[in-house]
Amino acid sequence: MAAVTLLETSALCKRFGGLQAVREVNFSLAQGEIRAIIGPNGAGKTTLVGIISGRIKPSSGTITFKGEDITRLKSCQRVMRGIVYTFQVTSVYATLTCYENVALAAQRRLMTGAKGFLTLGEAAIAERVESALDAVGLAASMERPAGELPYGYQRLLEIAMGLALEPELLIMDEPTQGLAEEEIAEFCALTRKIAGRATVLLIEHNMPVVLQLAHKITVMDRGTVIAEGTPAEIEADAEVQRAYLGT
Numbered sequence: 001m002a003a004v005t006l007l008e009t010s011a012l013c014k015r016f017g018g019l020q021a022v023r024e025v026n027f028s029l030a031q032g033e034i035r036a037i038i039g040p041n042g043a044g045k046t047t048l049v050g051i052i053s054g055r056i057k058p059s060s061g062t063i064t065f066k067g068e069d070i071t072r073l074k075s076c077q078r079v080m081r082g083i084v085y086t087f088q089v090t091s092v093y094a095t096l097t098c099y100e101n102v103a104l105a106a107q108r109r110l111m112t113g114a115k116g117f118l119t120l121g122e123a124a125i126a127e128r129v130e131s132a133l134d135a136v137g138l139a140a141s142m143e144r145p146a147g148e149l150p151y152g153y154q155r156l157l158e159i160a161m162g163l164a165l166e167p168e169l170l171i172m173d174e175p176t177q178g179l180a181e182e183e184i185a186e187f188c189a190l191t192r193k194i195a196g197r198a199t200v201l202l203i204e205h206n207m208p209v210v211l212q213l214a215h216k217i218t219v220m221d222r223g224t225v226i227a228e229g230t231p232a233e234i235e236a237d238a239e240v241q242r243a244y245l246g247t
């Protein structure tokens with residue numbers, strides 16, 4: 001089956017004052033794939049996905065999602081189209097229960113910008129929340145305040161918050177940061193499960209995770225894409241080894 005393009009960026013640039021964080025990036029994602037973006041600190045990875053999710057305005061360039069130019073849409077409008085982003089830094093509400101955290105997230109997809117909120121019925125919310133918590137293995141902790149969960153579980157809760165938005169594209173920024181070995185294994189299993197219903201874009205420093213999960217890897221360095229290919233191709237790429245793998 002020929003790959004269907006889900007997302008495409010064209011000559012995307014972002015300057016922060018004199019610093020060019022993202023330069024002329026042409027990046028595209030096929031529907032259903034798991035893509036990893038790797039690269040050294042400061043390469044522009046978070047900035048690139050920030051532009052895709054709408055959190056950061058590009059200096060120039062365009063983004064197309066399912067054939068629609070979304071460059072000027074706000075992040076909540078992108079959420080409504082199914083583009084969901086989980087932060088590099090954990091951002092759950094510590095005093096709310098896991099259920100409440102996910103329920104709040106679930107309602108975001110129905111936010112209608114200028115018109116305020118359109119709420120889902122309680123039963124519909126409960127169903128989404130329970131299914132999202134169940135997917136990440138936190139169904140039993142539904143009534144616990146999020147702040148009481150071990151850090152690794154807070155990261156999983158964040159993913160559940162993303163899943164409750166029923167993403168078509170789920171973007172995760174360093175999801176395994178701070179996770180223990182066995183939590184990382186759970187994360188990998190979870191990501192494969194998610195990939196059955198959404199396209200997954202993840203920024204990840206953990207190479208074993210990248211190599212086992214990604215269908216394709218994009219390597220960034222100093223704001224540009226320096227290589228792209230299958231895990232085997234990237235491992236064999238001399239420029240990547242020099243810039244990133246440190247060999």
Ligand SMILES: Nc1ncnc2c1ncn2[C@@H]1O[C@H](COP(=O)(O)OP(=O)(O)OP(=O)(O)O)[C@@H](O)[C@H]1O
Nearest residue numbers: 016019020021039040041042043044045046047048
């Ligand atoms: N809001 C900002 N204002 C000024 N400079 C910024 C801002 N955000 C990012 N930068 C700079 O842009 C460059 C790219 O940053 P970015 O966070 O995208 O890198 P990254 O690849 O995600 O790095 P890391 O692996 O450390 O998360 C860095 O030099 C960073 O200092």
Ligand SMILES: [Mg+2]
Nearest residue numbers: 045046047088
């Ligand atoms: Mg980053």
